[in-house]
Amino acid sequence: MFVAGNNPIEKIKAEKDGLDILQEIDKIAAEGYDKISAADVERLKWIGAFLRKKRPGYFMIRIRITGGRANSKQVRAIAQISEQLGNGVLDITTRQQVELRAIKIESVPQILKDLQDVDLNAFQTGLDNIRNVNTCPISGLNPNEVLDAYPQAVEFTDVFLKNKEYTNLPHKMNVTITGCQDNCTHPESQDIGLVPALKMGSGPIEKGFNVLVGGKMGSGGFYNAKDLDVFVQPEDAAKICSEIALLFRDFGFRDERTKCRLSFLIQDWGIEKFRAELHSRWKAKYGGSLSRAEADQRSDDGTNHLGIHPQRQPGLYFAGLSIPVGRVTAKQMLELARLAEFYGSGEIRFTPQQNVILTYIPREKIEALKEEPLLSQLSPAPGPLTLGLVSCVGIDYCNLALIETKGIAVQVVAELEKRLGKENISSLRMHWSGCEAACANHHTADIGLQGIKANIDDRIVDAVHIFVGGKTGKNARSGEKIMELVPVTMLPDVLELIIRNMALLKKVRRNTEAEKRVVMVPMDYAA
Numbered sequence: 103m104f105v106a107g108n109n110p111i112e113k114i115k116a117e118k119d120g121l122d123i124l125q126e127i128d129k130i131a132a133e134g135y136d137k138i139s140a141a142d143v144e145r146l147k148w149i150g151a152f153l154r155k156k157r158p159g160y161f162m163i164r165i166r167i168t169g170g171r172a173n174s175k176q177v178r179a180i181a182q183i184s185e186q187l188g189n190g191v192l193d194i195t196t197r198q199q200v201e202l203r204a205i206k207i208e209s210v211p212q213i214l215k216d217l218q219d220v221d222l223n224a225f226q227t228g229l230d231n232i233r234n235v236n237t238c239p240i241s242g243l244n245p246n247e248v249l250d251a252y253p254q255a256v257e258f259t260d261v262f263l264k265n266k267e268y269t270n271l272p273h274k275m276n277v278t279i280t281g282c283q284d285n286c287t288h289p290e291s292q293d294i295g296l297v298p299a300l301k302m303g304s305g306p307i308e309k310g311f312n313v314l315v316g317g318k319m320g321s322g323g324f325y326n327a328k329d330l331d332v333f334v335q336p337e338d339a340a341k342i343c344s345e346i347a348l349l350f351r352d353f354g355f356r357d358e359r360t361k362c363r364l365s366f367l368i369q370d371w372g373i374e375k376f377r378a379e380l381h382s383r384w385k386a387k388y389g390g391s392l393s394r395a396e397a398d399q400r401s402d403d404g405t406n407h408l409g410i411h412p413q414r415q416p417g418l419y420f421a422g423l424s425i426p427v428g429r430v431t432a433k434q435m436l437e438l439a440r441l442a443e444f445y446g447s448g449e450i451r452f453t454p455q456q457n458v459i460l461t462y463i464p465r466e467k468i469e470a471l472k473e474e475p476l477l478s479q480l481s482p483a484p485g486p487l488t489l490g491l492v493s494c495v496g497i498d499y500c501n502l503a504l505i506e507t508k509g510i511a512v513q514v515v516a517e518l519e520k521r522l523g524k525e526n527i528s529s530l531r532m533h534w535s536g537c538e539a540a541c542a543n544h545h546t547a548d549i550g551l552q553g554i555k556a557n558i559d560d561r562i563v564d565a566v567h568i569f570v571g572g573k574t575g576k577n578a579r580s581g582e583k584i585m586e587l588v589p590v591t592m593l594p595d596v597l598e599l600i601i602r603n604m605a606l607l608k609k610v611r612r613n614t615e616a617e618k619r620v621v622m623v624p625m626d627y628a629a
């Protein structure tokens with residue numbers, strides 16, 4: 103068993119389990135915001151309530167939606183909570199979750215109950231917990247997938263949710279379990295990534311997962327997950343994830359916060375030692391040996407599943423609708439629920455690209471769906487830059503943000519699509535993070551923007567560092583930083599130049615031997 107580490111969050115967890123706050127929430131809510139201790143502000147993250155320091159007295163509630171799959175009843179409940187107890191603004195996150203804004207602590211018990219009534223929850227969505235388990239948002243519908251991994255995502259979630267064996271990890275854990283070949287959940291950046299694999303023995307081909315471990319994004323930079331050299335059948339998927347989480351719990355580093363992710367344990371031990379330790383725990387608990395990795399079925403590309411496409415079920419279609427930068431109003435959510443019921447199965451799926459998918463639409467209803475007014479806002483065929491646009495929350499609500507992100511991202515992309523002509527540009531993934539924490543995964547985007555403040559003649563302005571050439575998939579790599587401190591007002595000009603030269607810039611690589619920095623300065627601004 104682990105020993106508590108030496109950092110402020112470890113001290114808070116050592117005093118009592120974060121989940122215990124659930125028993126105290128009625129009292130905390132009754133006493134009001136002013137009485138909440140600093141330690142309880144952190145503990146509230148175990149039940150999904152995040153104080154937004156930028157808006158004193160107001161919380162964000164992060165709703166866990168396993169694999170992004172929700173139904174119209176749940177979406178309607180979320181929209182109603184937002185209208186009645188929040189500010190009518192909702193954010194879809196890159197972990198397929200939904201965030202409620204501007205919530206008072208007095209409302210939290212009622213919201214937890216309302217969520218429970220529709221089989222939703224917000225537990226363990228922050229701090230040192232296993233975060234929302236991601237899976238391909240068209241799992242079970244995709245004609246090309248190796249297997250539908252949603253049942254395994256649910257099974258693993260059932261293991262750790264409200265289970266105190268898993269509520270004091272050294273840091274957060276991001277997990278994806280996917281049978282999709284198209285890397286839509288970027289498994290290479292997750293702490294645990296189960297990816298589709300086929301075992302081709304002498305008997306029938308077996309479908310299952312290879313296991314990747316120790317991926318991460320963030321201030322220490324992107325770290326490509328290591329191949330654990332393990333193949334698991336679907337029935338063992340939840341077990342292998344649980345054992346990796348417990349190994350991390352027991353041996354993960356617990357001192358310097360920035361060095362606590364699983365990645366650092368694996369870098370320290372080496373992947374062979376990590377595998378050997380996992381193997382001996384597996385043997386002791388389940389008997390038998392861990393199998394070696396089998397044929398990895400991932401393609402080399404990423405996708406976002408936007409547009410209207412046939413499902414594997416004959417005559418039925420799914421509609422992937424773009425939500426620019428993931429922000430919707432409660433009214434739009436209510437309308438989505440109506441459309442899902444009227445045209446499809448009532449299901450609504452959220453994607454890791456902050457978009458939404460309606461499912462099981464009969465062929466004969468597609469034309470009418472396309473004519474719905476909501477689809478002029480949330481389009482199945484957005485512009486080439488809009489469809490790959492992802493943004494973190496930025497300065498609107500995040501106290502760590504250095505710049506505004508969502509609004510400026512939408513403006514800049516609209517301007518670029520106008521200047522370049524939608525028909526002249528190939529689609530690309532542009533991700534905006536408001537600071538170096540990199541919550542929008544900007545390191546793996548075609549164009550990644552990281553917010554920073556710049557000083558121009560003693561005037562502090564919003565600016566970005568620009569990264570180009572990031573890639574998800576089997577051969578994932580981090581983008582190269584090609585420009586620093588570019589004021590956001592210059593972005594339409596600078597990004598126009600970059601996009602025009604994208605093919606070349608994607609090849610730019612730092613000369614690591616000489617540690618030579620490649621900095622591009624457009625001629626107009628060189629003076």
Ligand code: HEM
Nearest residue numbers: 162195196197198199319320321495499500539540541543
């Ligand atoms: C320096 C470490 C980090 C800090 C302090 C941090 C902080 C935050 C904060 C404050 C938010 C909530 C903003 C809001 O919606 O109001 C957030 C959201 C988020 N962050 Fe980070 N973050 C960090 C690192 C990362 C990393 C490395 C990733 C992985 C890519 C990540 C992924 C996310 C995601 C996906 C969300 C949206 C909520 C969700 O679905 O989980 N963050 N982060």
Ligand code: SF4
Nearest residue numbers: 494500503536537541
């Ligand atoms: S990247 Fe920075 S600004 Fe954006 S949500 Fe994460 S911590 Fe906040």
